[in-house]
Amino acid sequence: MRKWKARLLLLSFFCGALYFTDQRYDYFRLRGFEIAPQGILPDTTVWQSLPRASERFWPSLFWERRRFVSEIEGAYPVEIRIRASGWGKYKVSIMPLEPMLYVSWNSNMWLLSQNGRMWRTDLPSNASVKGLRLPQRPVLAWDSGLATPIDPDVQGGGIFRSSLPLAKIKKWYDTLEKIGWDDDVYCVLAKKIDGRPVVQLLLGSGDEPPGEVVLKEDTTNWSSIAAAMLKVFGGAGGAVPNGLVVNATYADSMTFTVTSRDNR
Numbered sequence: 001m002r003k004w005k006a007r008l009l010l011l012s013f014f015c016g017a018l019y020f021t022d023q024r025y026d027y028f029r030l031r032g033f034e035i036a037p038q039g040i041l042p043d044t045t046v047w048q049s050l051p052r053a054s055e056r057f058w059p060s061l062f063w064e065r066r067r068f069v070s071e072i073e074g075a076y077p078v079e080i081r082i083r084a085s086g087w088g089k090y091k092v093s094i095m096p097l098e099p100m101l102y103v104s105w106n107s108n109m110w111l112l113s114q115n116g117r118m119w120r121t122d123l124p125s126n127a128s129v130k131g132l133r134l135p136q137r138p139v140l141a142w143d144s145g146l147a148t149p150i151d152p153d154v155q156g157g158g159i160f161r162s163s164l165p166l167a168k169i170k171k172w173y174d175t176l177e178k179i180g181w182d183d184d185v186y187c188v189l190a191k192k193i194d195g196r197p198v199v200q201l202l203l204g205s206g207d208e209p210p211g212e213v214v215l216k217e218d219t220t221n222w223s224s225i226a227a228a229m230l231k232v233f234g235g236a237g238g239a240v241p242n243g244l245v246v247n248a249t250y251a252d253s254m255t256f257t258v259t260s261r262d263n264r
Contacts, residue, residue, distance in 0.1 A: 029058065029088065030088055030090075032088065033050070033090050034089070034092065036091065037093075040078060040096060040131060041072070041078060041128060041130075045076070046092060046094070049071045050068065051064040058090075062084075065082050068082070074157045074159050075159065076128060076159070077097040077099075077113070077117065077129055077159060078097060079094070079096075080092065081093040096131045098115075099111040099112065099135050101139070103139070103164075104140070104187075105144075105149055108120055109121045112140070112164065116164070117160065118150050118164075119158055119159045120158065125157070137173055138182065138185045138187055139186070141187055141189040141190065142164070143189065145191060146190060147163065149162055149163055149164045150162055175219040176188075176201075178223070179222060180226075181203075184203050184204075185203055186210075187210075188201060188202075189201075197217045198216060198217060198249055199215045199216070200214045201215065208242050210242060210243075211240030213225075213245075213246045213248065214246065215248050225248045229246065244260060245260070246258055
């Protein structure tokens with residue numbers, strides 16, 4: 001019993017000494033908070049998200065850093081990294097997200113980043129982020145009959161975690177570039193036909209009824225279809241005349257049909 005009293009007394013003395021030291025010298029006060037690179041977000045935006053307790057007791061930011069990061073990343077299209085850089089000092093790295101595609105879904109236009117985040121193009125916080133580069137690839141239209149592309153339960157202030165199959169989508173666009181169709185396609189439509197997932201390419205300028213190519217979502221036969229179409233139309237994918245639909249979803253990778261858009 002005496003040992004426990006002695007230990008309790010020693011602990012009380014130690015805590016009291018720490019408290020006295022902190023009150024006298026602000027030993028645990030936040031001493032430095034470096035934001036780099038400068039200008040990606042206004043500094044005031046970052047400081048406002050900083051837990052107030054961490055200014056008085058800097059180690060508490062270790063425990064609160066997930067909330068701190070989530071609050072900013074949920075409201076602004078940026079990626080945050082935070083680490084201790086010395087006693088009472090932190091360094092925060094801020095980088096804008098890298099949008100890889102525009103996504104048309106639910107009657108709105110969205111941006112999809114390389115790391116799987118989605119947010120609306122009219123999100124007001126877009127204007128606060130410096131260095132946000134907009135994508136140049138054809139728009140991805142995600143049909144309403146497919147799975148919801150965002151996780152509505154994991155959301156901060158407008159930035160959602162996407163549930164889109166990123167690896168598969170990247171394969172579609174990489175294959176379009178490989179076979180030389182990326183400049184001719186203005187929209188990649190993911191949808192289902194008769195219960196089967198397909199990729200429908202809309203070609204042309206978008207001002208007139210487009211030429212259309214309907215493909216399996218698996219890109220294995222896209223190159224062979226492109227070669228076969230070259231022989232028929234005498235040009236790349238963009239040579240499909242306006243109003244014609246090429247259906248290349250058959251089991252035979254070299255078989256496709258050509259119909260008029262009005263007669264489908």
